[in-house]
Amino acid sequence: MLKNKPQPTRRWLDLAPGDPVIVVTGKDKGKQGEVLRTIPDKHKIVVKGVNILKRHTKAGARRGGVSVAQGGVVDFEAPLDYSNVMLVCPSCSRPTRTKHTVLESGARALVCRHCGEPYERVRKTEAQ
Numbered sequence: 001m002l003k004n005k006p007q008p009t010r011r012w013l014d015l016a017p018g019d020p021v022i023v024v025t026g027k028d029k030g031k032q033g034e035v036l037r038t039i040p041d042k043h044k045i046v047v048k049g050v051n052i053l054k055r056h057t058k059a060g061a062r063r064g065g066v067s068v069a070q071g072g073v074v075d076f077e078a079p080l081d082y083s084n085v086m087l088v089c090p091s092c093s094r095p096t097r098t099k100h101t102v103l104e105s106g107a108r109a110l111v112c113r114h115c116g117e118p119y120e121r122v123r124k125t126e127a128q
């Protein structure tokens with residue numbers, strides 16, 4: 001039982017599924033979308049309508065344990081690096097960096113650097 005593989009440091013991503021973001025770098029620069037899912041281990045996120053790639057699938061090919069009945073070309077959103085996107089503040093609708101704060105209720109929240117409005121959401125993921 002060798003344990004020589006370094007464990008990836010699990011970092012908390014500020015973004016969660018459902019958050020509005022804008023892409024600030026790369027080929028999809030300027031596109032806005034909604035976070036579909038986050039991959040904290042790889043420091044990547046998937047944004048709706050951004051970084052579309054085409055996956056060519058053969059009929060009958062097995063992918064993820066599921067047999068694909070119909071072959072063809074499927075569009076899918078590829079993960080992009082977390083640092084390539086910025087949160088869009090719903091209060092001032094500008095892409096913003098965020099800082100952290102703790103609300104009076106004790107909940108953690110992000111705060112827009114521009115307008116100072118806290119950005120709240122219902123966290124579906126559990127805190128570590």
Ligand SMILES: [Zn+2]
Pocket residue numbers: 089090091092093094096112113114115116117
């Ligand atoms: Zn703002």
